[in-house]
Amino acid sequence: MKGLIATRLMQLVAVILIVGTLSFALMYFLPGDPALRIAAGRYGPDMMDNAISDMVRAELGLDQPILVRFLSWMGDLVRFDLGHSLVTGAPVIHEIGLQLGYTLWLAVTAFVLSLVIGPVAGAIAGLFPGSVYDRVMLLVAVGLRAVPPFVLAILFMMVFGVTLRWLPTAGFGGWENLVLPSFTLALGLAAMSSRVMRDAMMGVASAPYFIHARYKGLSDRAVVMRHGVRNASLPVVTYLGLQMVYLVEGVVVVESIFAFPGIGHALVHAIIARDVPMVQGTALAMGGLFVLLNSVVDLMCLRLDPRLRRAA
């Protein structure tokens, strides 16, 4: 356990260094004049021109050699200073704190919802493979995974926001604003995890120990809960780590369409405006989050599977 945490900590440091350097280099090598892009991000298209971008270039020292700028940024990072946004002028840590907060709310809610929907639906399908329910679930899962979050979001807004008027179409701040965006994300996640759970449960249900449990007279409920769920949830929990990628991808789209102020939205805008400190800050936060969540997944697997504990 300690070894695992130490490894993950080292990985975290490596992620910080690699993500930081990569985002700096990628921003530097992108075509286009960064001073013009920053001026555009700050003052908008109607105000932005070469005269204003020259002022921005002078103010930010963008004409300094790249090595000087990189070392200065690395120096700040070592002192845990992520700098200030080149567009808004606010401290990056402050902006990320605010936006990461909203994203976490959205991502966690979506994740929890997907856990409620996906594995449960999948486990039932796995216990009755080939049934009508199993086939319908396959169809639903393929459908939900195939529909892009963008389309699903619009559909939800039209049905629950415009027609039924049960939920607000967009915005943020209240719990009711979380429902549609998190369901949009959750259904895509659940579609995949239900399939993983279904196959795992089908495998477990045909395993000798499962059949033996039945023969020795345990009730269906006891068999499924004691011998089925725990064994079948191992691949699902491992798969959850991979689903973070879908979550991050989905969050960017969903935040934009539901006018939700998250880190995906911030990252897209920061890249367009060449706001290097914000890009680095958000990339670091996301990279760190990946390491953290994968560590949680590893720890959960360790808890679930005694064989892994013995191996460790």
Add this chain to the structure above:
Amino acid sequence: MTRALLARFYTLAGILAAAGAVETTGGITGVAMAGANDDVLDIASPLEISGLDPAKSGYLFSRMQVAETLFTVNRESQIVPMLAKDSRASDDGLRWEISLRDDVTFHDGTPMTAEIVAADLNRAFERPGVLRQAPITGISASGNDIVITLSEPFAMLPAFLAHYSTIILAPGSFDDAGEVQTIIGTGAYRVDAVVPPLRIELSAFDKWWNGRAQIEKVSYLAVSRGETRAMMAQSGDADLVLSLLPVAVTQLKGNPDVNVTVATVPRTRLLKLNLAQPFFDETVERQALSLAINRKAIAGVVMRNTDLAASQMFPPEIRDWYDANMPVLDFDPQKARELLADAGWVAGSDGILEKDGKRFDVTVRTYASWPDLPLIATALQSQLRDVGIGLEISVGSYTEIPAGHADGTLEAALVTRSFSMVPDPLATVMEDYGPGGADWGAMNWHNAEAEDLIADLRKTTDGDARAQMQKKLADILQAELPTIPLVWSELAMASSARLENVRIDPYEQNYYLADLRWAQ
């Protein structure tokens, strides 16, 4: 242990799911109340808050009547005093004295003084913004007056002082380094909360010098997607929705709960041409290009309103610049072919024109942040192909247009240009078509008469004389076509049927929130 953990986890998840179910059944009323049917005025607009500095997001705070400028534009499109009481220019036009209203208080209770105003204006002058384009040599306070000295007469000073980057803020708005930390203005609404980049919450200010706003609370949400904004209008989640897409206007017009207001605004989609290129160096070539464009078709299909076909640079709503007697920009592809032939362009084997071994192949740069621009570019590509002009479309960032202007690599650009940033179109015309052209205007165009007119217009205060000169300048732009106007623009706004006194400001300076009220 693990099972217990999982069981607890599922219980929690179950509670959340149940909560979700309650939301969609029992909680309906509560949610709906939080949206539209309360007394908070909900606004949705695409404009995000990119920082509190007046030069960055001042337009939001001025449009929402949080912060105010010394001058503004009234409903008759005239520049009138707002925080100023009146203004006097010296005989030589080099010294302006602007006296201030006496009864103005900032939202934090500080009375507005000439010293505070002068400090704000000096700050705006030192930073990126329009004031730098004015020939200002000094801004100071004298008693209750602001004294602005100039290096040459400048008739547009009041219009420049109506620009959002010159909003007047209380000293408490700034930190020690002079950066804006909070917006403390003088307007009808005070800021309760700002959550960048998307939300602003306001409440009516009791001591506004012009009375008190009728609606107590306002909530602003930046919604970048046009589809989302349209649905917010339909669902009643927003009471005032700005910048509707043309398709949404058609959709919302049949909705009895929503009123749609549309105004033509001083914004023109135009083709910016590099006149140093052999394709555009002769006036007849530019006239031919213009004749090859079917503006009515573009306006009808892309903008969904054929009246927006730009027969000249300015729409009829800009009275001082529109000339009803001017020969219009026609669509006549046959005449375009003849003019191009006169200029020495002959069709090559594939139909594309050639002259001196050079093919008439042009790359036009445009950008997708205005979703209609790439569509217009595609229409142009097809229309110009008919007269033998090959157009390659490059959709990128709008920053590539000033960049291409600066390094001379730009051949042509499809842009949208607002003539109301300073609420006097002359400010933009002067910049775009003055000597040397500008990033968003003419490129390598030289016309001595136009330059003289612009120089005279800068200092002419007499309205009639100005109008005559402006019309003459518009005539030159129409004949010479340094840029080719394509379509004008509309600003469409959806408002809840519960709202009264809704009005669009074509100059986009004001949402007139203080005048709005709920229908009884």
